[in-house]
Amino acid sequence: MAERKWILIVSLAFIVLVSSSTSRIMKSSQLQYSYMGELTSMILGKLRFWATFNNGVDDNAAKSRAIGPNMTACHHSYGRPDLLVYCCPPGFEKSVPFVDFEFPDPRSLVRLRRPAHLLNESYIAKYNKALSIMKSLPYDDPRSFARQAELHCQFCTGAYEQLNHSDSSVNIHRCRLGLGYPEGMPIPDYYVNKKLAFFHTERDFSHFPPRVADLAYSTDQNHPHVSNDEQTDVNLKFMHTQMVSGARKTELFMGCAYKAHDGYCNSPGTIESAPHNTLHTWIGSSFNPGREDMGKFYSAAKDPIFYAHHSNIDRLWEVWREINDQRLDITDPDWLDSFFFFYDENLKLVKSKVRDVLDITKLGYSYEEVDHPWLSHRPPPPDGRVLDGIITVKVSRSMKRESKEEEEEEAIVVYGIKVKGNDYVKFDVYVNLSDETKMNPKFREFAGTFAHIPGGGDAMKKKVKLKLEFRNC
């Protein structure tokens, strides 16, 4: 129960009016910790082995390839290739006792996460107030907004040494721990109201509402800028590909599972690439070199909109599991046992494993039901290519013949050839043609031909397929 209450408090409290004076105070106190931290991280780097024994690595964990941060070995990390940042928590060098995560009482009330664009005034006011309280807490307090924002920097830029001597760093994105509310294509108005806590200065002002978010955004100069209507249509079709046709397997949707000794795992799933990454970039300020704050790991969580964005990514995972009948999951124990540390509302340090945060029912919350309009927005099939010259395609072989005695034949099938009744159509198919002078049926590269005799009038259209035996040329 206690943990769940904390989750609620955090989710309500992540948005606060950022006054310039508050942020200056925050920055200056972080600066002091930075000097202190530099010294301690130098010393503690030498004591890494010792530190490992003070962070709850039990025998089983040591045998597994699960990953977790060594909380007493924190150091500078790169926020951008040209920027060294320091986001270690004050006093990290001292080992802090921790407790294992416990699920809330299953009989307690289920919390409902609502879409950000559908919140009513009283909800927004409550959220605003809670976030203000978090912002007013001193930097020393791990529950303060500034310290919560640093978690993203610590866990995503590799600030902590990793237990199990892994080259991989535990990345909170793979845990989908975001808190907040789902979609609505433009940024909700209250996020850009300067009188409210949701406002943040380091954003791209040209992307403020009523501009519809560009889920496939790119900073490339040639990236098209389109009307809101066109953008909405692009977004819906884009989401269909990212959620349905492009993500039919767990690994395609989720990306690779982190584990120790495998080196850096940098194979994101469809949703992590976009809309997750693209929206980070779309929201961040174009005046900053890394489109900070949202555009970079080290700074992203300083923007209150980060939490709503990440909660939506969490939600999309649930939606994806639902449309795939809940069958697709990663079962690798090394991934499931990878862990993080977070403070709860009572300032207790809690060790939380990936397996602890996968079932939202056990965590005591759910998402308000919304439509998924992108489900019915499958992009139309391509118009096809007009055969007015040589077309070259790469075809992967479905099988390899083990021996000449085998009876099965391998065939090349050219699907969907469309011809008009009155047209004369003929084309040849060649396999492994490396020399165009051999484009002649007398060579072995010739695989077969398609020929259509005119007749039946233009109104009569035919859709046929050509099947050719594959011979090893």
Ligand SMILES: [Cu+2]
């Ligand atoms: Cu993110």
